Amino acid sequence: MRKKVLIIGGGMAGLSAGTYLQMNGFDTEIFDLNETPGGVCTAWKRGDYTVDWCIHWLVGSGPADSFYERWSELVDMDHLEIVDHEEYCRIEDLQGNQIHFFTDLDRLREELLKKAPEDAAKIDEFILACKKLTLFEMPNEQADEVANLWYKMKSIWKVMPFLGTLGKFSQITTADYAKEFKNPLLRKAIHNLFEPEIPILFCMLMLGWMHKKAAGYPVGGSLNFSRRIGNRYAELGGKFHPSVRVEEILVENGKAGGIRLMNGKVHTGDYVISAADGHSTLYEMLDGRFLTPQFQKFYERGVTFPSLLFVALGVGRTLHAAPHSYLFELPKPFQVDPETELNDLYVRVHNYDPTLAPFGKTLITVMMETRNHHHWMKLFQHEPLRYEAEKQRIAEQVIKIIDNQLGDVASHVEMTDVATPATIIAYTNNWKGSFEGWLITPETGFRQLPNTLPGLQNFYMCGQWVAIGGGVPTVMLSGRNVAQMICKKEGKKFEIVKPKTGKSLSEAEF
Numbered sequence: 001m002r003k004k005v006l007i008i009g010g011g012m013a014g015l016s017a018g019t020y021l022q023m024n025g026f027d028t029e030i031f032d033l034n035e036t037p038g039g040v041c042t043a044w045k046r047g048d049y050t051v052d053w054c055i056h057w058l059v060g061s062g063p064a065d066s067f068y069e070r071w072s073e074l075v076d077m078d079h080l081e082i083v084d085h086e087e088y089c090r091i092e093d094l095q096g097n098q099i100h101f102f103t104d105l106d107r108l109r110e111e112l113l114k115k116a117p118e119d120a121a122k123i124d125e126f127i128l129a130c131k132k133l134t135l136f137e138m139p140n141e142q143a144d145e146v147a148n149l150w151y152k153m154k155s156i157w158k159v160m161p162f163l164g165t166l167g168k169f170s171q172i173t174t175a176d177y178a179k180e181f182k183n184p185l186l187r188k189a190i191h192n193l194f195e196p197e198i199p200i201l202f203c204m205l206m207l208g209w210m211h212k213k214a215a216g217y218p219v220g221g222s223l224n225f226s227r228r229i230g231n232r233y234a235e236l237g238g239k240f241h242p243s244v245r246v247e248e249i250l251v252e253n254g255k256a257g258g259i260r261l262m263n264g265k266v267h268t269g270d271y272v273i274s275a276a277d278g279h280s281t282l283y284e285m286l287d288g289r290f291l292t293p294q295f296q297k298f299y300e301r302g303v304t305f306p307s308l309l310f311v312a313l314g315v316g317r318t319l320h321a322a323p324h325s326y327l328f329e330l331p332k333p334f335q336v337d338p339e340t341e342l343n344d345l346y347v348r349v350h351n352y353d354p355t356l357a358p359f360g361k362t363l364i365t366v367m368m369e370t371r372n373h374h375h376w377m378k379l380f381q382h383e384p385l386r387y388e389a390e391k392q393r394i395a396e397q398v399i400k401i402i403d404n405q406l407g408d409v410a411s412h413v414e415m416t417d418v419a420t421p422a423t424i425i426a427y428t429n430n431w432k433g434s435f436e437g438w439l440i441t442p443e444t445g446f447r448q449l450p451n452t453l454p455g456l457q458n459f460y461m462c463g464q465w466v467a468i469g470g471g472v473p474t475v476m477l478s479g480r481n482v483a484q485m486i487c488k489k490e491g492k493k494f495e496i497v498k499p500k501t502g503k504s505l506s507e508a509e510f
């Protein structure tokens with residue numbers, strides 16, 4: 001008889017676990033708060049515009065990295081149009097000086113040496129490390145928990161030539177590494193490559209992936225990509241329950257055997273996987289009963305990715321010449337909330353994806369990070385008028401700044417949308433409104449949190465709250481790993497059923 005697996009959360013991790021388990025003869029059901037699968041890898045419609053929220057770059061978008069093989073197990077990657085940007089980002093100071101952070105590492109070296117010759121030695125160190133890491137492949141075929149000795153030895157062997165580079169650059173944060181550059185604009189550029197707290201190694205890996213065209217942008221955007229995986233899950237017989245909240249994981253005799261929804265309905269199964277927010281899984285759905293000192297320490301002291309104010313503008317004109325990814329200094333600080341002041345603004349001009357705006361028009365989005373989710377939740381719950389007024393203020397300020405920077409935008413704005421940390425909490429349930437779970441820091445390293453809990457059988461966790469650092473491919477892999485672990489427990493050989501190529505993987509509504 002086929003075993004049944006209940007999966008809480010239909011983000012990329014839950015979809016991945018479900019899809020691989022369906023390939024291996026399990027009956028799975030996914031329960032999610034939202035109407036559509038994808039979790040934070042999503043987009044929403046505002047008028048004629050599609051507000052794309054998530055994917056800036058997808059590791060494994062091209063065959064030069066082995067993640068491409070993993071994605072190809074789930075969807076037909078050959079039929080996905082990918083944009084490999086020439087520039088990762090453009091950075092500009094108040095005087096109009098710019099650095100083009102090219103994705104081609106030779107071009108980038110030339111640009112950096114031209115703009116910051118005083119940093120020649122440091123630039124060479126940086127580029128050399130990025131280049132070396134283009135050859136590095138993260139082992140991603142077998143989960144540690146199921147890997148055989150031969151695979152483990154092969155993985156160690158493959159990692160050995162990189163140990164020096166990995167060791168050196170995983171110990172220093174991006175912020176600290178940036179301080180080693182003398183040129184102020186280059187310092188700003190390095191500081192802002194990703195989150196300043198993460199090891200510079202992560203940024204080097206990212207630039208390496210981009211250089212070899214393995215971290216591009218999938219045309220159609222984030223929801224379109226999630227839908228492809230959602231469609232595959234459905235094709236394999238998986239069942240998605242939209243718009244339901246799981247409140248409790250049912251445990252009997254130390255075994256997880258079901259879930260209770262907010263509407264009181266109970267579903268039973270042989271296994272339960274939580275691919276949902278980690279805090280609510282451990283502290284609410286399991287009522288804190290199976291916490292380990294390791295998890296407790298993370299939830300007390302671990303650093304999460306911040307939350308966001310996310311502004312989308314639909315602009316009734318083309319902006320072909322504008323940089324698609326643009327960080328510029330502001331003439332005066334922008335007070336986002338009482339605790340958050342920005343000195344730079346990060347803007348995405350989605351001029352590379354015609355599917356997100358009508359012909360001749362452009363979607364612009366702005367990500368502003370904040371850790372003050374309490375403030376936004378308080379306004380949302382207790383002062384709705386002030387909440388709306390604050391959203392309005394943020395939107396007006398952003399339009400003014402962008403108009404000033406890009407020219408002739410304000411009079412063309414025909415759609416405005418502002419998401420706050422309260423929006424993120426409502427739609428994703430993610431702890432503190434974090435947009436990507438746990439940050440990788442030199443203290444966490446690149447390891448993962450456990451997928452299982454001692455004392456609780458038949459229960460697994462996957463997704464960005466155990467796969468430290470989050471990211472679409474990482475959580476996909478974490479779902480795959482859990483599927484492998486369940487197969488092993490059931491004495492089944494883990495099988496891959498490749499998707500049919502071409503039209504059967506349509507972008508049809510899920």
Ligand SMILES: Cc1cc2nc3c(=O)[nH]c(=O)nc-3n(C[C@H](O)[C@H](O)[C@H](O)COP(=O)(O)OP(=O)(O)OC[C@H]3O[C@@H](n4cnc5c(N)ncnc54)[C@H](O)[C@@H]3O)c2cc1C
Nearest residue numbers: 009011012013033039040056057246276463464470471472
């Ligand atoms: C703005 C932004 C930009 C990003 N950019 C990139 C990028 O360029 N490249 C990249 O690789 N990654 C990027 N990421 C990160 C990446 O998208 C995430 O790490 C990854 O998609 C997380 O997937 P997940 O399945 O672990 O979690 P989630 O997507 O959060 O999925 C969890 C699901 O669980 C559901 N859920 C929660 N609680 C319950 C409950 N009680 N009952 C039922 N359902 C519940 C939620 O609704 C959600 O759908 C970005 C993320 C954001 C937000």
